[in-house]
Every structure is written in structure tokens, then in C-alpha cells.
Amino acid sequence: MAGKKASTADRGPTAMHKYRGTGFEEFYADPPMTPAEAQEERENIYSLDLNFAERIQSCIQRYRARRRLGASDQIFNKYLFLGGIDSTPRMFGGNLDADLKDMTPAEKREATAIDTVHSSGGGARFYNEDDPEGWDVDFAGVVAGFCSETLPKETAWNYAHMGKAVGLIENFLTYILQHDVCPEYDANVKEALDFCQKAKVDLPLSHQALLRFPGQFNLALSELFCKDFYFFGDRDEFQRPENFSPEAVFKIAMAMTATKEQYDAVTSVLKNGTIEVIGEEECSVEIISIHRSTVESRKLTRSILLGKGHRFEPVGTIVTKPCVIEDGYDYGEDINLSDGQRDTFYLEDSILQRLKPGFKLQLCVCELNIGIKFIKQAGQVLVEWYTFLPQNLMRHYKEPVPNERPAPSAIKVDEETGKENMIGK
Helix, strand or coil: CCCCCCCCCCCCCCCCCHHHCCCCCCCCCCCCCCHHHHHHHHHHHCCCCCCHHHHHHHHHHHHHHCCCCHHHHHHHHHHHHHCCCECCCCCCCCCCHHHHCCCCHHHHHHHHCCCECECCCCCCCCCECCCCCCCCCCHHHHHHHHHHHHHHHHHCCCHHHHHHHHHHHHHHHHHHHHCCCCHHHHHHHHHHHHHHHHHHHHHHHHHHHHHCCCHHHHHHHHHHHCCCCCCCCCCCCCCCCCCCCHHHHHHHHHHHHCCHHHHHHHHHHHHHCCCCEEEEEEEEEEEEEEECCCHHHHHHHHHCECCCCCECCCEEEEEEEECCCCCCCCCCCCCCCCCCCCEEEEEEHHHHCCCCCCCEEEEEEEEECCCCEEEEEEEEEECCCCCCCHHHHHCCCCCCCCCCCCCCCCEEECCCCCCEEECCC
16 A cells, blocks of 8 residues: 655755655756855855864765765765765654754754864764864875775776766765865865776776686786696686787787797797796886877787687887875885886787876786897786775774773682682693
């Protein structure tokens, strides 16, 4: 039996009328404020006499009241968490209709809000105004950390969900600018909006590049020179071509990219069987430059067909330097990055066209005794503006509580006699 439709009042004191949509439609615009409302925001709610913590808390609460987040509520909470804002539901915070009846709209919003910028207490997981050490107001940094680290994991690289989440953050930041919440940080908010635009382009590129690793050239060298190597790619990832000829791929790539002397040297040692792997390491590198093959070279390479075999992919190169990819672990002073070290890797054009200078790669690299390094496996492809925020480490943190249980003892008390006995070894 169908129940009676809930009225706006039944759905909460700050509920939007259903005919107003969600607030995220393409051409949605907030209704104009009355002069009294504008004056209230300027002189009371977002007055510069109030500190930033009070203003941003009011802004978040009022923003939620003017948008219907729906399923996006959880992703918005995770974004706020990275900024040190507590969005966990209040325990025993239910309000009866009778309690809210005589409140003003602002009082109702305050009573039903879940977003808190703690002025004291709140635990170590969130920002505390009484202990601001280690915290800075950085809208751009939080957006960069959220989009590059948190968002791909939360959405499992679902591009539609990622785009919706980035649009939500854009909408919130635009709301901050429109309502003049913190004019002293307007430049930083605009920088954060720039990161949102970059995220829409760079994140899918980095993911698509990762799915295409290691490519035919690196696979060929791994099969030729790495003992007990077996490649297995998931359905959506790079697949080993049928009738794959590792030696033919190696020779053609060298013919297209190397000098005649280098090509002759490679073919000579291939015949002699003297090529071997002399080193293998896990490393993190940053791309300095990308060198794609010429249009003529690409056409020529793609036209090569070996019998009933696969078509060859054109090959280019990237030049990299060592880097550190922050992930929350303290590596101490063991990492020594050489400023002058430069490495060149061969990659298919389908990978190169999805990479950008500044992208960071986490690789397993092998070196041959002829001076060529190749990529055996790629673990991560990260955007240039990848940022790891320490707040990520606090996501599952729990405050320590006193333990009243006594510590283990070498003396055991007999429950029947009450005598103390030493526990034997």
C-alpha cells in the first residue's frame, strides 16, 4: 500500500522543494538573495570579524541546505575530512519537530548540521582551533590530494563517478567565491578550481596509460631475457598479441629508433646469445620529456605484418629522472636521488600519447648488459600534481583508551586456595 508523500517539512527543516532539482543541474543557479539576506551574510555570517573556522563551518552547513547531495554525500564527507572537518553524524542528535518549531531557519540549520570545525576537543583526527600546529588553509592542496589520491580509490576508476565527484567539488568552491566566504583566500580557491579542471583530463589519461603497460617492446625484452617470466593481463588491460614474436619486435623497434651502428650491434649480440640482464630494481621516476616517433615512422611500423602475426606498434622514448612518490611511509635518509641521473625507456606510441611531462611512474626496471633499460612492470602512473596528504593516515585512527586489564604476570593466583604460584618456564 502506497504511503502518503512526505512534505517538505517532514523531510527536514532545510529540505529543498523537489521541483528545484538537486542544485547540480547544468544551468542551475542559486535564487537571488534579498537585500536583507545579503546584508546578513556580509555583516554577520561571513563577517571578516569572525575567524576563518567559523565562516567555513557556516558555509558548509548552508551549502548542504541548498543542495540535494544524495549518494554524493559520502564522497563530499571524505573531501571535507581531508580538510580536517568533522562530518560524522552526532550521537543522540535527533531533534523532535516540537523542538524545531519555534526556531529560526538559522537555528534549525545549526541544530541539524553534522559538519563541525572544532574550536576545542574533537580528537586527533580533525582540525582543532586550540591546537592549529601542522595545519594550513590550503584549498588547492586539499583538492589536489583528494583528486589524485582519494578519488580514484573511492570510485575504482569509474570515470562517470569521478566526473560527478569533481563537479561536486567545483560547485562547492564556486559557492565559496560567490558568497564571499573568505576573500583572503580567493586566489587559493581559484587555484583549487584549476586542479578540478586538470583532474578531468589528467586522471583518465594516467589510468589509460597504466592499462597499456608494459607494451609490446617491454614485453618482448622480458620474455627474451627474464628467466621464468610469465605475463598475465586482465581483460581490460594490455594483452599479449597472438603469434607474438619477441625477437622480431625487438629488432623492428631498434631499426626504427636506433642508429645503424646500434642496430647492427644489437642484431650481432642477439645471434651470439650474449645479452643478459645485469640488474633489476623497483624505482620511482618522473618524466622529463617525451619523444614520439614521426608520422612517417608510425605509418611504416603499423604497415609491417609478419605472416599471420600481429601488427607492430610504433615506438618512441621517454626520458626520466629519479623521484620520491609520497605514500605516508617514512623512508628516512636512505633515499639518495642523483640530480644528474637520466634514464631513457622505449614505449609504444599508444602509451606515449597518454603521458605528460611531470607524470610519475612506479616501475620495475631491468638493465641489459648492452646499456638498454626496459620496464618489466608498471605499478602506478600518477599525475604531475599528485599530492599525498598526511590526513589520509588518520582516516581509520582511533583514540587510545585506558586499558584496565592487568598486565601479564609470572605469578598465578590459585582461585580455590588463593595461593600464589610461580609459572614455570
